Amino acid sequence: MPAPEPTPPQSSLPVAAADFGAHVLAQAAARACDVKAATGESPGAPALPATPAAPALTVPAPLPPEPPTAEVPPPMPGLERILRGPSGLGTAGLRLILREQPPTPAEPSAATAKGRPIPGLYHHQVAEPDPARVEEVSRRIKSWALDEVSLYPKDLEEQFDGFSVGRYMVGCHPDAPTVDHLMIATRLMVAENAVDDYYCEDHGGSPVGLGERLLLAHTALDPVYTTEEYQGQWAKSLDADAPRRAYRSAMGYFSQVASPSQSDRFRHDMARLHLGYLAEAAWAQLDHVPEVWEYLAMRQFNNFRPCPTITDTVGGYELPMDLHAQADMQKVIALAGNATTIVNDLYSYTKELDAPGRHLNLPVVIAEREGLSDRDAYLKSVEVHNDLMHAFEAEAEALTANCPVPSVQRFLRGVAAWVDGNHHWHQTNTYRYSLPDFW
Template identity: 35%
Template sequence: MEEQLILVSPTDRQTGVAPKMQVHHQGLRHRAFSILLFDPQGRLLMQQRAFGKYHSGGLWTNTCCGHPRKGERTAVAANRRLQEEMGMTCRLQKVASMLYHEQVSDQLIEHEFDHVFAGISQTDPIANPEEAESWQWLSLEEVAEQIEHTPDMFTIWFRRMVEQFGIEGVRQWFESVRKVSAARSMPSLPGAKTGSPWAVPPLYCPAPFRVDEALAGGVDDLLMPWIEKVGIFPGQLDRVRAMGFGRFAMLCHSDTDDPRRLLLQAQCMGALFALDDYYCDDERTGSDPRVIGRRLTVALAALEPVHLTSRFQPLLDRFLDSDPVLVGLSHYMQRVTELATPAQTARVRHEICAMFVSMTAEANWRVEQLMPPVWEYLAHRQANSFLPCLSLIDIVGGYELPANVYSAPEVRRITTLAASATIIANDLFSARKEQQAGIGDFNLPLLLAREQQCSPQQAMAQSAAIHDEIMHLYEAAELDVLPNASPLLERYLRGIKSWLAGNVEWHRTSGRYQV
């Protein structure tokens, strides 16, 4: 009897089953998996498909691929197929998913929701000759070089995987499974310390698309004179450099290597974090929740010129010039107007204004000594998030996503879910720091610990679970839009994913969150 494949929606919801060859003749969307096994040195096990395979025979690809059977969990199917094809057993970890639709050989079509698994093995395969003609361990540099010079030697799905996630993304999959493997192998000693109760659990997120420390340093070299010129963070240049705003820009915007364009994101981070520290959160630097509303109202004049009569204009201008936070905001918006269209500039301004509204609400909680319910906090956090930074994706990339596309409900859903995921990650990484006296009282783990009467470790685990659930909602929303996306929208959606990956990596390493 012919193998039955699981048909799925763009979000991987099962919609039926169909015979394998019918699926591939008609290009029906179905569930699949791809496995990448690494050795301890990070070399990837490549398989050459047997010449007798029903399509793509003789081409080189990742370690193993296959389809789950009806009623079979995908992870179970991946382990089964790894044994059947390569004679190997290995602990596998899901690292990504991808949706693709491509013509392959023999007039067949692959249209797959592909679950990507990775693992580490210290043994060579015992390949099934009916499945694999040959195999070899290759460094990722060798893989990238061969794909560049002889792309037709590789399966289309493997090329799409490398194209979508980048060779550095594949390297991060190895690093991820290596760390998990090392943690599992460490002995548990009686009485051993478990670390901070506010330690951040593993988060579900794509691996960074690019890690280029030289480029990050170049952006910081441009940023630091600007920080000094506008006057924010006075006397703290070493601390600001340790925050790594240039690294943030490099990680999040992988579609450009122009330091001056990346500088715009670094300036955004510097200006908005200065406002957060001096106006909103850190009482040690003069933050006072009783006057935040008034301060933020005046800050609107730094975002968009306010036109007064000749009697009052000089008074406003002198005030704007006297406050480094406002100077920073004003200079940042000037750079936005240099690189962006008027519509893009208005979008950036709108996202900052929405953030100001939610900052005022948080100040009211503090003044009234209120503890908001978690649902209200999460709703507030969508606006009080990294949306102002996300609004720069196409500007930094050097193109324009049309305003009607940026604001379309289905695209807006993707963007706001990404913003919520990134700010929950921020809450997790900043939770330990925010236990210090004089710093803001509101973050998701703290609210959960109080509302649920649970330990910090349990609150951190719940917060990570909420982050991961939002990430899955984001992926589903993206998959709903991708099949009909224009090339510009595809580029923007890839920018969102790059931004998500870079944001978590930056939080993990930034000096801003070290105590």
């Protein structure tokens, strides 16, 4: 199959049409009227939400507050997350946070130019991540992982460096205003990979007992509230192993900057991820290869979704809860997660073949269930990815046209940037990945 012509850097999302998503605004206005009827007060423009208190962790000072724009009355209960200021829904995406230094697009370096995309895989080329930011994020995340939370022993330092998480996150979040914002995503990414490594795969992971380990780790993201007698025992358990330490610390940093609804959204997506881990573990225990559609269903949960879904927090703004929860937005986010995860299946194919045991990925499942050769199953998996990408872009385009709220447009651009950055990292990370000889 011939390689496609390179696609110039672009956003696949068009300028929004004139229709303003009136149904969303009408729902918000109706709720505002309900509040007025219940309280007898007039719902004025609420203040921006205060930064939630951080857990009892050693964390840096919160990011500097934005300059106040005007005095506003105290927010009314139930209204704060719906109305985002005097201009209505969507104005959160217009908050001004000064970027430290606009990056200059860089040409691919000699170290990354040797990475080649999978022939026939639909993708967009992107500029090299800002090298100054990559260097700083890489330095900070290594200090956090090795010194602050003791996540990996020294003998795994080379593997940690080879993961190139700094390049990964800088490339996936080009609109992050500061390195501090980039670090929010980077800690969470490293913590999530540690859970996968230690609990599921490379470093002693096993499907046996996985449910218990994941549940206890999840309490580092979603705190337990119990009786005084047992609360202390739970709190001590958060330091019991590396994944729980990483989850607790990364969530502490995240909660300093995220709103309550953004934090709850992330916890929900992490529960989805853990559910996907459990399905794959069940198949491993049963030595069962699922049907292709079953595998794809699992991959909608065991995928990258928690990463692009926080793109607004990393960007320094908020997509309001009502807009994030819209069915069309949820479909776009799901398709983005599905497409990016199949990218991982394809680029990690040879790596997983060389590992002990049988690793389920889309080419392996298609070959087993549809009786195809390894090569034909791999090429069909490329087609599945391309179909998911086209669906993602079509749904995002339609949503942008139907609901051209500024924060919606910015969020969708951020998700599209994450999709493109994810592919670029997989393509260029030749320390981890190599392509099969199918062309």
